[in-house]
Amino acid sequence: xxxxxxxxxxxxxxxxxxxxxxxxxxxxxxxxxxxxxxxxxxxxxxxxxxxxxxxxxxxxxxxxxxxxxxxxxxxxxxxxxxxxxxxxxxxxxxxxxxxxxxxxxxxxxxxxxxxxxxxxxxxxxxxxxxxxxxxxxxxxxxxxxxxxxxxxxxxxxxxxxxxxxxxxxxxxxxxxxxxxxxxxxxxxxxxxxxxxxxxxxxxxxxxxxxxxxxxxxxxxxxxxxxxxxxxxxxxxxxxxxxxxxxxxxxxxxxxxxxxxxxxxxxx
Amino acid sequence: xxxxxxxxxxxxxxxxxxxxxxxxxxxxxxxxxxxxxxxxxxxxxxxxxxxxxxxxxxxxxxxxxxxxxxxxxxxxxxxxxxxxxxxxxxxxxxxxxxxxxxxxxxxxxxxxxxxxxxxxxxxxxxxxxxxxxxxxxxxxxxxxxxxxxxxxxxxxxxxxxxxxxxxxxxxxxxxxxxxxxxxxxxxxxxxxxxxxxxxxxxxxxxxxxxxxxxxxxxxxxxxxxxxxxxxxxxxxxxxxxxxxxxxxxxxxxxxxxxxxxxxxxxxxxxxxxxxxxxxxxxxx
Numbered sequence: 001x002x003x004x005x006x007x008x009x010x011x012x013x014x015x016x017x018x019x020x021x022x023x024x025x026x027x028x029x030x031x032x033x034x035x036x037x038x039x040x041x042x043x044x045x046x047x048x049x050x051x052x053x054x055x056x057x058x059x060x061x062x063x064x065x066x067x068x069x070x071x072x073x074x075x076x077x078x079x080x081x082x083x084x085x086x087x088x089x090x091x092x093x094x095x096x097x098x099x100x101x102x103x104x105x106x107x108x109x110x111x112x113x114x115x116x117x118x119x120x121x122x123x124x125x126x127x128x129x130x131x132x133x134x135x136x137x138x139x140x141x142x143x144x145x146x147x148x149x150x151x152x153x154x155x156x157x158x159x160x161x162x163x164x165x166x167x168x169x170x171x172x173x174x175x176x177x178x179x180x181x182x183x184x185x186x187x188x189x190x191x192x193x194x195x196x197x198x199x200x201x202x203x204x205x206x207x208x209x210x211x212x213x214x215x216x217x218x219x220x221x222x223x224x225x226x227x228x229x230x231x232x233x234x235x236x237x238x239x240x241x242x243x244x245x246x247x248x249x250x251x252x253x254x255x256x257x258x259x260x261x262x263x264x265x266x267x
Numbered sequence: 268x269x270x271x272x273x274x275x276x277x278x279x280x281x282x283x284x285x286x287x288x289x290x291x292x293x294x295x296x297x298x299x300x301x302x303x304x305x306x307x308x309x310x311x312x313x314x315x316x317x318x319x320x321x322x323x324x325x326x327x328x329x330x331x332x333x334x335x336x337x338x339x340x341x342x343x344x345x346x347x348x349x350x351x352x353x354x355x356x357x358x359x360x361x362x363x364x365x366x367x368x369x370x371x372x373x374x375x376x377x378x379x380x381x382x383x384x385x386x387x388x389x390x391x392x393x394x395x396x397x398x399x400x401x402x403x404x405x406x407x408x409x410x411x412x413x414x415x416x417x418x419x420x421x422x423x424x425x426x427x428x429x430x431x432x433x434x435x436x437x438x439x440x441x442x443x444x445x446x447x448x449x450x451x452x453x454x455x456x457x458x459x460x461x462x463x464x465x466x467x468x469x470x471x472x473x474x475x476x477x478x479x480x481x482x483x484x485x486x487x488x489x490x491x492x493x494x495x496x497x498x499x500x501x502x503x504x505x506x507x508x509x510x511x512x513x514x515x516x517x518x519x520x521x522x523x524x525x526x527x528x529x530x531x532x533x534x535x536x537x538x539x540x541x542x543x544x545x546x547x548x549x550x551x
Contacts, residue, residue: 168359168362171326172355172357172362172363173363174326174346174350175326175350175354175355176350176354176363176376176379176427177347177376177379177427178379179346179347194365195365197366198363198364198365201361202361202362205361
């Protein structure tokens with residue numbers, strides 16, 4: 001069913017097919033809020049594990065999460081490197097160049113990295129379990145104007161097209177002796193102009209052609225539209241939505257009470 | 268047909284399969300092209316013409332077999348070295364034009380090859396002169412018409428001075444005038460001793476310009492020889508879903524009743540033959 005390029009993976013799981021895309025969007029949003037409500041690595045770690053298990057329950061193989069985890073690990077490293085310089089509470093560990101590193105500083109850095117990992121994973125699970133069509137449809141049902149929804153699905157559809165254009169342009173320029181693998185990072189960035197220039201122009205061309213083709217087929221002639229894919233909120237959806245709402249409120253209360261918070265005064 | 272001269276392109280039993288494709292794009296293909304030849308690759312979409320041509324400058328590397336270009340093995344030589352020998356003009360000029368001036372666009376290739384500024388300047392001047400874009404040298408390329416952009420694409424590859432020029436569908440999307448002027452300029456470049464390979468679906472262009480034709484079908488070369496022989500071989504054309512030029516088909520129909528020669532490729536040849544016969548009738 002999915003058309004175009006996305007990281008969506010079709011599996012016969014209830015998360016994929018039983019849940020309304022709106023529910024999944026709200027759940028993802030809830031995870032985002034929860035990620036900001038806590039700053040203790042343990043709490044964030046638990047949430048990350050929960051999101052991962054949802055992903056595995058959706059019959060996504062763990063392999064698919066590796067790129068997300070690798071990406072997030074950069075933030076983990078960055079967090080652990082940067083935050084100790086700003087946090088001075090907690091048990092003193094050692095001094096690195098003029099910076100007194102404390103246990104809490106390291107843990108907070110870890111928490112900030114985990115926060116990014118959690119958000120990225122949640123968004124990843126959302127996108128892997130919700131086809132672009134349903135995603136767009138969900139947003140439309142939530143009141144997004146149809147044209148905005150179309151812009152969204154077109155963007156997803158355009159990724160493979162532009163990618164193919166890029167491949168051809170790269171070939172054409174390499175055939176003219178362009179060596180992208182040579183030189184320092186700066187000169188390589190400058191060389192990329194030779195690819196990006198034609199690519200932008202092709203993208204604009206494609207978009208214009210698409211607009212014309214759609215106009216020619218009567219796009220926008222009617223106010224209301226029907227959809228091939230139908231979505232419906234079920235009992236399960238409602239339970240999950242209520243659960244999401246509760247989770248946000250409980251999270252707030254915990255925050256105020258100082259549970260799951262490592263360092264007061266930081267988000 | 269190029270056994271006497273050492274070939275500039277020597278393809279030895281190569282195969283290639285695109286990732287994710289169930290069938291091979293090239294299936295044990297062999298081909299030799301001598302320096303100075305003008306060859307047309309014809310065949311259906313997906314027959315393997317472009318794939319074959321892309322192995323000549325190492326853009327694609329075959330999975331088995333060898334491609335020897337001017338004595339270099341393409342898998343060893345690398346794209347940068349091969350770019351000096353084989354110039355490749357892509358089907359859509361918009362895939363390569365990026366500069367703000369026609370002159371800079373043409374200078375891009377020679378500059379990549381590391382030529383000196385004077386050499387670059389000469390190469391650009393000559394290329395622009397050949398394609399007839401001298402007056403537009405300082406124009407913004409994107410305001411040129413489709414035909415002129417195609418010429419610019421050809422010029423920017425010609426400027427690299429490569430002895431072999433591959434042009435993928437040189438006339439697609441061009442009007443008659445644009446097509447003829449591109450083809451005339453390729454012929455002119457060929458007369459200067461360059462090897463030209465065109466990939467096309469236009470049989471009239473093949474009949475008019477290319478002395479040698481290679482027919483591809485289902486990842487193989489099904490015919491390779493003088494254009495006159497290939498375009499009049501009905502069995503081969505049928506196999507490759509191609510049609511000879513109308514005038515050739517007309518001549519073949521007339522062959523049965525009027526003993527007309529069946530190997531006519533152009534209107535001019537047809538006219539000459541007809542004229543001769545009418546003259547004979549009147550004279551006799």
